[in-house]
Amino acid sequence: MEMITVNEKQQLVEATPLTLVIGNFDGVHKGHQVILQKAREQMKDGEILAVMGFADHPLWVLKNDQDFDKKITPEQDKLHLLERLGVDRYYHLKITKDDIKTTFWEFVFEQLSNLKVNRIVMGEGADYDEASHTEFLNLCDWQGIEVTVVPKVKVNGTKISSRTIRDYIKEGLMDPVHALLGRPFTVTGTVVHGEKMGRKLGFPTLNLGEVDSYVVPKPGVYLGIVGIHEDGVISEYWNTLISAGYRPAVNGHRYLIEAHLLNFSGDLYDKTVSVSFLRFMREELNFDNLDDLVEQMEKDKIEGEKLMGQNW
Ligand SMILES: Cc1cc2nc3c(=O)[nH]c(=O)nc-3n(C[C@H](O)[C@H](O)[C@H](O)COP(=O)(O)O)c2cc1C
Ligand SMILES: Nc1ncnc2c1ncn2[C@@H]1O[C@H](COP(=O)(O)OP(=O)(O)O)[C@@H](O)[C@H]1O
Incomplete structure (x- = not known):
């Protein structure tokens, strides 16, 4: 074209x-x-x-x-x-x-x-x-x-209208978004460096750069799929937990989209990835200490793996 x-x-x-x-x-x-x-x-x-x-x-x-x-x-x-x-x-x-x-x-x-x-x-x-x-x-x-x-x-x-879909995305309502788009809502960008704290917590998360032009989902934890691009096409798909929001637990301020790929290990820096949002799991929370954040992330992982195994 x-x-x-x-x-x-x-x-x-x-x-x-x-x-x-x-x-x-x-x-x-x-x-x-x-x-x-x-x-x-x-x-x-x-x-x-x-x-x-x-x-x-x-x-x-x-x-x-x-x-x-x-x-x-x-x-x-x-x-x-x-x-x-x-x-x-x-x-x-x-x-x-x-x-x-x-x-x-x-x-x-x-x-x-x-x-x-x-x-x-x-x-x-x-x-x-x-x-x-x-x-x-x-x-x-x-x-x-x-x-x-x-x-x-x-x-x-x-x-169906773009305005309705935008509103659903902002509200985190991924089922109707999926139905009206005919595919999940997807944000594509390059993996950038973050604060390198994720790996220390046992939950490395790729950080997506360049999301400013997208309408973004309300802050929260989502279940999704990450597609990794190789030579302009997606070569691998991974089930993923997505954290979208301001990260109050680590005193974050800027809205970020991060993804912890389930059962994945490897280096994704500078790769192009497409992060698809399938389902809202919970609101973004503030925690008094990092142990409580990790405990919650472990629960999210169990819940995410359970949901992925279901036929919904
Ligand atoms: C499954 C999951 C759930 C998360 N939930 C929260 C949360 O409720 N509140 C919060 O402030 N940050 C949350 N985060 C974001 C973490 O604070 C963030 O990934 C961590 O600080 C690592 O950041 P880094 O990639 O810059 O090193 C979550 C991350 C993941 C992967
Ligand atoms: N399961 C995984 N999910 C996401 N990223 C992973 C995973 N395993 C390894 N990585 C790598 O680790 C990086 C994220 O680690 P993290 O400590 O959170 O650093 P950063 O703060 O730079 O994002 C990713 O960019 C990727 O290269």
């Missing part, structure tokens, strides 16, 4: 006929997967499947909606998932509020002028700016571009 980044001064140019999907696609959740499926069904021979996404969420750009500052799938994760879903091109529009001289959707429409767009598929709710979206639909109609708006997909009666 080729990614083409465009800023406000550039214009997209592409000669190949397209089926174009427009949307922000944070999470690449089950609703997004249905939209892409519909787009693939509508595609004709000789066309490619392109997605037009935005570097910053339009609601963040237009309305400063704080909810969209952090991502379920930051850019790298999103591109990887879209590629696996058959997307051939990703147009990455870098826009700021000042770049939009007219309305948001007029701006988007202008971006189409040097593309051969045969049809557009988008999800209900990706209109961002309702009034100008109606105008956009009229402009597409006038131009002979057929637009399909796919209704929101429901899972167990819940309409």
Whole structure:
């Protein structure tokens, strides 16, 4: 998949006929997967499947909606998932509020002028700016571009939206997150050095760097899976206990994601790892001394191993 980044001064140019999907696609959740499926069904021979996404969420750009500052799938994760879903091109529009001289959707429409767009598929709710979206639909109609708006997909009666998934992640509700994403919530980063205390406590924990762009789960201990990357692909999976939070027991302040891999020993520094959250186990606690912390971690390990052996 080729990614083409465009800023406000550039214009997209592409000669190949397209089926174009427009949307922000944070999470690449089950609703997004249905939209892409519909787009693939509508595609004709000789066309490619392109997605037009935005570097910053339009609601963040237009309305400063704080909810969209952090991502379920930051850019790298999103591109990887879209590629696996058959997307051939990703147009990455870098826009700021000042770049939009007219309305948001007029701006988007202008971006189409040097593309051969045969049809557009988008999800209900990706209109961002309702009034100008109606105008956009009229402009597409006038131009002979057929637009399909796919209704929101429901899972167990819940309409899937990135906002709902973000809220569930923040609340540590990993079962519904898993159901709506179609996979567990996963944070990918590089293993960095910590305070080297874990090994002394008998619980070495890999520390994940670069998590700032992710929406993160509430502090607590989680059960999960760690995938270790080798040459760009995951080569090993390990059951894991995840500690996410501020670590009050060791006077920590910064939110960290750490993982103690069950029955693993080895050196993981500088490796890329994907930490998937399966289940919330307990709240993060403060302890008067390290012995009490270790005692609790031992209980967590027994509980984690028991849960992993169950069919849930
Ligand atoms: C299973 C598990 C449970 C943990 N629970 C807590 C906790 O409740 N409170 C806390 O402050 N830290 C908790 N931690 C984090 C430890 O304090 C941390 O891993 C330890 O200080 C080692 O840090 P280091 O990797 O920087 O050496 C937990 C870690 C693990 C692996
Ligand atoms: N079972 C394990 N789970 C996680 N990391 C492990 C494990 N066994 C060995 N390690 C290694 O130990 C490191 C963590 O040890 P720790 O003392 O907590 O140091 P740090 O504070 O630098 O994270 C990991 O980065 C990894 O290289």
